[in-house]
Amino acid sequence: GSDAVVHREFDLISLSFVADGFNLPEAKGYVSWLDPDTLLLSSALGNGMATRSGYARTVRVWKRDADPLTTPVIFEAGLESLEVSGHSDRTGRSERLWFIEKRAFFEKISWIGDRSGPRTQIDLPRDASWRVFGDWLAVRPRKPWTVGGTTHPADALIVISLSSFLAGGRRFETLFQPGERRPLQSFFWNDGKLIISYLVNLVPRFEMFTPGHQEWTRRVLDTLPAEGTVHVWSFDAAVHETNGEVLVCAQDPITPPQLLLFDLNAAPSLSASAILKRSPENFDASGLVVTRHEAVSIDHELIPYTQVGPANGNGDAPIHLSAYGGFGISLLPYYNSPLGKLWLERGGTCVEANIRGGGEFGTRWHDAGRREGKRLAHDDFAAVAADLVRRGITLPRRIAAEGGSNGGLLIANMLTRYPEHFGALFCTVPLIDMRRYTKLLAGASWIDEYGDPDKAHDWAFLKEISAYHAAAPGQPYPPILIATTKRDDRVHPGHARKMAAKLQALGYPAYFYEASAGGHGYGKDNREQAAFISLGTNFLRSAIGFNDHLPEMAERVATQEGHLSSINNSFEQETK
Template structure:
C-alpha cells in the first residue's frame, strides 16, 4: 500500500511486581493524574513548562566541551556532498531528494539514467523545499510523491508542516517542471490519495465532522474529479469509526493491468481488502492478516501473516487479478520461508516481469527474484556480498531494471543495479566512502537465553583488542514491536562519534520484531509482551557474562515503541544500565489510547477496556512504575512538539513525575520534526549530538 477528554486513572490493582503493599496515600495519589495539563500539546502552560525544561537540559549538554565536536561531526556526515544520492525511478529519469548545508530542508531533482551512472551527475532541481518554505512562511518537510502510472507525468507532492503525519498534497507536472495551476490541491489532513486516471483521484481524508476514526485516520473513501471542490467528491466506500482507517491505492503492472485497492484496516494487523471495478468496491476472500502489495503480469502479489489455504504464514503468494475480482481461484505460493528465515516487511518490490524480495536468514540478508512460470513461480538468488543487510531501493514497472543497496556495521553502503530478467550479478553503481575508521573493529553475532529459554540473537561491534573485563563503554538498542526487523546497518555517525572513541555497539533482535517472521512478532504481542522486555534484559546479562561491558558502562536507547522499551527497562531493571535515552516514547500505557494516534495500536499493546490487558498495561507502564526513592539511572528523555503520532505528552508527563519524586532526569523537546525528528539536517545533527554528549558524560567520563 502506497504506503480527548481527560480520564482519571483508576487505583492500581494486581501489581504483582510491587515489592511491598502501597500505602493509603500512595493509592490515593494514583487515582488522579496531576499532569493531564501536559497533554495539551500546544497549550501555553505546557509549552512554558517545555521551555523551562529545555533551558535546564541544554545548559548541561550544550556546555559540555564535547557537544560542539559531536555536532560538527554529525552535521558533516549528514550533509556530506559525497554520500550516495539514492535513486527514485520515474519514467526514463532518475529522481532524488537531497539535503545538504545549502539546502537543509532539501531539493527534489532529476537526471537521466545515463548521467546518474557517472561519478558526478548533473542534476536539475524541480522543487526547492527551503525556498518554498520561505515564500509561503511555513516549515515544509518533504514526505514523498505519488505519480500516475504509467507515464509518470502528473504527480502528487506530499508536504508536511513541521514534520507532522498530517500532510498537504499538490499536483506537479514533471514535464513542465512546476506545480499545476488550478490542479489538484488537498489541504492538510492525515490522508491517502492515488491516481485513477489523469483527471481522477481516489482519496481518503478528513472530509469534515465524523469522518475520522478514533485513531484520527480517515475511514471514508471518495472519488475526486479535476476541478471539483472537496465538498462535491463522490463517496465510494465507508468503513467505521472503530476501524484504524481506510486507505486506497492503485496498483499497475507493466502490461497495463490496474487494480484499485481499498484497504479497510480494522486493526493495525487485520484488514479487509476490496477491489473497485469502476462501479462498486467488492471485498475479496482473503484472510485478514494477508495484504496485497503489488501487481505483476496480471497477478496480485500478497504477503501473509497467517496461513491462507496452502500458503503458510510469513510467505509471498499470488492470485490472478481476474480471479480476485470474480471471487474465485486459489492462491499460489511464491516463496515460503524456512525456520529462522523471514521476508523483510516493506522490502518487496515489483518490476515489469518479476517480484524482488529481501530475505533474511538468521538476520543476514540476501535478495531473491521470483518470475511467473506457467501457473507457478521460479526463483533465484542474486549474487551479493555475504552477511550484509539488503535494501531494495527502486524499481520500475515499465522495465526489469532496479536498484538495491547493501551495507553492514563496518561496510559502507554499496548501491547496485540489476535486471530482474537477467542472470547477471548486480553491478556496483556507487560506493559510499567510509565515515569512520573501522580498523580493528570486529562484528560478532551471539545468542542469549531469555526467560522462557528461547535463544535471542544479537550483534556486537567492538574493537578486537578490547579487554573482556567489563570496562568497555557500550551502547545497545532494539525496537521489539510491530513486526519491525532490526538488521545490520552502517551508521557513520555512531561509528564516528562512538566507535572511534573506543565504545562498542550492540543491536538486539528481540521478539516483537519480524526477524523470524510473524511468529517472532506474535510471541510478544499484548499480554505476552513481558517476553520482549525479558529478552532485552537477558542480552544485557549475557554481555556482562562475556565481559564485553558492565552495568555502569552500558547505555541503552530506543524510539517510539523502542522508547517504551527503554522506559520499561529503566523501571524494571534500573540496576542493569548506566544510561538510558528515551526517544519520542510511549510511557503512559493507561492513557496511550487517548493520546495522538494511540488508539490505532490496540492490536499491538492491548486495551484498558479489557480487564486482563489493562492489568498487564498497568503493571508495565513506565509512568506508573516510577517510585519515590527509586534508584534509577538519570535518563535523557527527548521528544518533538510536532509529533502527531505518539505525541510529546508521554515524555512530558514522565519527566514531570520524575521531578515530583525528586528523581534526576534530563528532558528536551524539539519544536519541529514530527515523530521522526526530520525537519532538516541541522535538527538531526543536534539531536544526535545531544544524545551522544549525554552518553559520553555517563559512560566515558574519563574522556571529558
C-alpha cells in the first residue's frame, strides 16, 4: 500500500470501529496514545502541515471530538526538514514525551518534554540512534564519537544514566564493540534489559544486558535460532509493559518461517516456550543446497553472496540474481515462496548479493555504497554476476536480475553499464532519473543516500548513475521489463514511464507494466502481488530461455490491469 494511511479507532473487545471515535483522513503520519481520550498526532494532513518531502511537519495534541486540523501544535519544524514525530514514554517515574525532528535521512535532533512541548534538547550526535528505559540511555553512534575523554567507534553500543547525562555527565559504559565483519544490527529494551542483535560474517547472534548496582551483566542468548534470517522483538508493543517475553521469527532459504515465543527471564537454558505459528512449505526444496561465496569487486573488496539451487549443474544454470544495496538495510537469506515455486522448484538457481550500501557489515559498508559510492555498489553486483560465470555455474545470457526501488536503480544501471553480464532484467518501482528525483514525491528525503543533483559537486557523480541520461543507441541491452504502480506515493511512477519510453524510442526490447494500485509495492492484496511477481518472473524466464511459458494469471493481469507493451504512443497520456 501507499505511505499515506487512514487512522481510525478500533475496539479490540467488540472487534469493530468505534462510533464517532478518532478518525483521521488519509495522510502520511503517525499517532500514539497519551491517554484514552488524547492522541499525540504527527500528520501531514492540512494546509502547510507537510514538509518539502511530504511528511509531517508538526506534532499536535489531539483531544477526543476535537478537529485535528485545529488542535494545538506543540512542536513544529521548517519545510526543509524531513519530518517530525513524537511519542510518549512511561518507563520513568512520570510521563515523558520525546520529540524528534529528522533534518535528513540519517540526521535527527531529539528533545525531551511534556504535553506542552519540548523542554530539553538531547546533546547527542545527530546521526546516532538511541533508546531510553527508565533512567538508562543507550546510544549507538553512526560515526566515531569522542565524549568524556573516550572515542567510541561507529556501531558501538554505549550506555549512561539519563539523569546523569541531562546533568552534564558523559561517562558512558561500553556494552558492545563492533568488529571488521561483526556489526551491531539492532537493540531494544525489554523489562529493563537491553537486547542486542549483531552479525558475525552474516550469521545472526543475540545478547542480553542487565543493569546492576555496579556493572552490567552480559548473557549470550545462544539458544535462539542462529541461521538464515532471525528477527527478535518484544511480545508487548508498549515498552513499559514488557515482561521478558520476546517473539522470534526464524527462516532460511529452504526452511519456512516459524514464529516462536521465548521468556528471557527463564532459566539460562533458554528454550522456546511455544511455537506460535509455522508457515507451510510452499515449494519442493528437496535436492536444494544453500552455499556462501564471495566475488571480487572492481576495487578488490570481497562481496558475499548466497546461492540456492541444485547441488550439481551443467554450467548453464538459469540464475535469478537480486540485491538492494542501500540505506544501510541488511539482506539475509530468507524463505522466498514465489521464487521457490516459480524458479527453484523448476530447477533454477537463486542468488542474493550483499553489495555495499547495505548494512550487513555496519556503517562502514553502508557509507562505502552511498553518494559517490553508489556506483561502486553497482560494480559489486556486476562482480557477482561475473563470478557466477567464472565459477562455471552459468553463462551471461542465462542470468536474470531483479531489483526494486533503490534496487530498481541498480537494475537500470546494469542495463546501461553492464549489459553484457545479463540475459534479462526486471526493474520495479525504480529511481532512474537522478537529475530530478529530489523534485518528485518523497525524493528530497533521500539526499543523504544519493546526493543533491542541484549541487554541481554532487551532480558530477550522480550523472554517472542516472540511467535515464546514460541510455544510448546502439548498445547490447538485454530485454528489460520496467514495472511500477499508478499509486506509488514514494518513488514517482514517472521514473519508470519515461525510461521505458526512451528505451522503446531507441528501439530496444523494453517492456512496461503499470499496476493500478499497490503504492510503493506490488499490489494492494495477495492476488495482485502474486500476479505482479508471476508476470515479472515469467518474463525473466522467457527472456533467458528457462521454461518459456507465461501462466494464465500473469497473462490476464498484463492485458487487463496494466500495460505490458510498447508505450511510445501513449506515454504523454500516461504521465499526466
